[in-house]
Amino acid sequence: MMKTSDPRSALWSATTAPPPDTPPLTGDRRADVVVIGGGFTGLSAALHLAEAGLDTVLLEAEAPGFGASGRNNGQVVPGFSRHSPDEVVAKFGSERGEALNTWVQDAAALVFGLIERHGIDCDATQNGWLMPAHTESRLAVAQAKHDQWAARGASVALLDRSETQALTGSEFYMGAWLHRGGGNINPLAYTRGLARAALNAGAVIHAVSPATAIERAGSAWRVTTPNGSVEADSVILATNAYSGDLWPGLARSVVPMRLLQGATKPLSDNVARTILPERQGISDARRVLWAFRKDGQGRLVTGAAPLVPGFRGPLRDLCTAQVKAVFPQAGDMEFEYLWDGKVAVTLDRLPRFHELAEGVYAGLGYSGRGIAMATAMGKLLAERVQGTPASDLPVPVAPLKPVPMRSLLIPLARVRMNWWRFLDRLD
Template identity: 40%
Template sequence: MARRHDLLATSLPLAYAGCGEPAFAGDPLRGEARADVVVIGAGITGASAAFHLAEAGARVRLLEAERVGAGGSGRAFGQVVPYLRTEPARTVSDLGTEAGERLIATAAGTPALVAELVSRHAIACDLDASGLIFAAHSAGGSVVLRERRDVWAARGVALPLLDMEQTLAAIGGGSYRAALVEPRGLSLNPLAYARGLARAASAAGATLHERSRVVDMSSSHGGWRVETTEGRIACDTLVVAAGVAIGGILPELRRRILPFRVHEAATAPLSADALAGILPRQRALTDTRRLPSGVRRTGDGRLVVTLSGPAGGGRAGDLGGGLARLRALFPRLDVTAFAESWSGWVDLAPDQYPRLVEPRPGLFVGYGLSGRGLGLGTALGQALARRALGSRADETSFPGMAGRPPRWLPGSSLAVAAAAASIRRIDAWQARQADAPRLPTSNGPRP
């Protein structure tokens, strides 16, 4: 059993918090203040927005209710994927050719954007650029990977498709029938990356206030006034990048996202001998299940695993299932318990597209990253900064109202939880039909 499980997300994963960038020390907002732009939320999206605003010369205040990266940003699996949650043809159909292609291109460029920021600001986040591997858990999964290879080949990107023997060598275990290598993908420590972005924003001139929960906001004299638990700040423009907390800040957007709980666990650091041959080429593995399991190697020798678990509520993830997954993939690996496990939340949009909207003049909101927050969150923060600085809505690659953004209906959380449970059963049945190992599924994002 894990020695530490943070079900209520009250503390940060030690596997992430103790490695790389140190915790940021931002004083709470007290008294009266003035800024050009206030950014609410110091996850990856908000920290990216604050950095790009400050770099452009704006006077920026970044408000965070807890600590930098304390939400979903600091609890993510840790891979930067150059895809949306939908395949390109579906995206173009949903959003239209122009808007769809812009968003596809933005997603494809997110690993390069992240890598450039990490390099330029010397962010210590255990970034690994050796690529990602996506494995086929069924015959249908093999078809999905072949189609993805062909789609990206037509776009000028070569994605090697491995046969069963090559897949076994690339993963170091398992019995997947095929795998696709994504050389553009990255893996990293997501909490350290969020902290590094906040440090870069501070170095560029932004002022960060941690433990500054927003309790009220209102338009005032052509600008905005934001009140926190201990202070008040006036600004010309307001940016909200609050993830699953968006509904509490902007009730009119409450049904645009659904909080979806994800679960992960990490082993203690393992020896080089124990890890020999395990994910030797790419440090992060996911598969083609609609709720796939992920396994990732960290720089200090841990294995991070996504767990199956409830999409909401108060129960923990399936630790036994996570251990069974490791044993099935790597039978010689002697791991009998996880060192810790944790839970977090994803801001799931009904159509799974991130959006940038202006619900009121001078108020810009980014939401709906749907499990793609590391890369797309960075790009969304950059786009929010540009809009706050005066760029037009048609100049951003993120859709606003394109495709008529749907809303979640009352009771959707129960429906989504039931659907997730059903999908897990279907994925498990497909794996058995393919004569694959009975690997537990997870709540991780689809590759």
């Protein structure tokens, strides 16, 4: 049986058209920019750089979409995972905070715009994203986010119990907020589509080409792989939770969290019609959120954070329990696909833009909300390489800092998550 960490165990691997040809790097070459990592961040950066006419080479250790980008739930969310827009302003001040709010707000439109402009066939539906709540106290959290985004002119709505039931097909929730700018995609198809668009724009992509060293080469940088090297003026690190020790301290600046996903067999038409009839995605308002969406073939795709380090049995049980609680009409559904992937979480759950050395940049730490944000981060990284002053970027340039007591944090996070889960259950 395939391990859940094997990307081939993901639903999207089975239902996505093959990737474009991206042969490994052999030999030494020169470019303007070398991008390391072939997820949304790296591919968006490569696409925007190539479109601007820069000679761009992307190196990916495995294949584009191998990391979180090819394994996620596919919900395109115009917002941060924890911070409300008022909290962002409280942290960064009015001008910088609102710039960051506008950036994350526009990020979903960037994704759907790229999909349209490049004709990416990824089952994209932009008909909104829902945060429903099952208790008064969690509804208050959802309502606060709604009110704050509404005050900033976002296209949002607060739904009462019956409107929420109509859109979700579930009696579990007592209300929700809807962000009309969000939606769903097949994330692996989007990743491969970005790769195709970047290639069409003139970028070069090498799969199975892990960067093993970055070193100075005169005024440029040399990035080495097992069978070649690229010399370039600028380097972008886009390795997120899959960062190794390529750049000292980068991996230690985030906490890698394993997230689990499960997809049912296609539901019968009768049942499928009653669940998420308009196919909005749900990330609910509980402390440890439950996520649900339907794919193009009527499978219900759900996700969870692990209770115990990764076995199929508990993962299947967790997904089954979630679906049964929210959509009892699904009956004894069978999970056809079970898989996992890693997200890079920062302590404040806000993304990071780093300038690691002159000409070396990194973007990471989307804390579970990376489809929109990583795509937008890739564009920002490309703009910075082209000379946009750091002070004009909506994401502040942050110093690289290790997460204190990181090795303890992972087991602690699991304990805290189980405590939150307990509180959610009490609710």
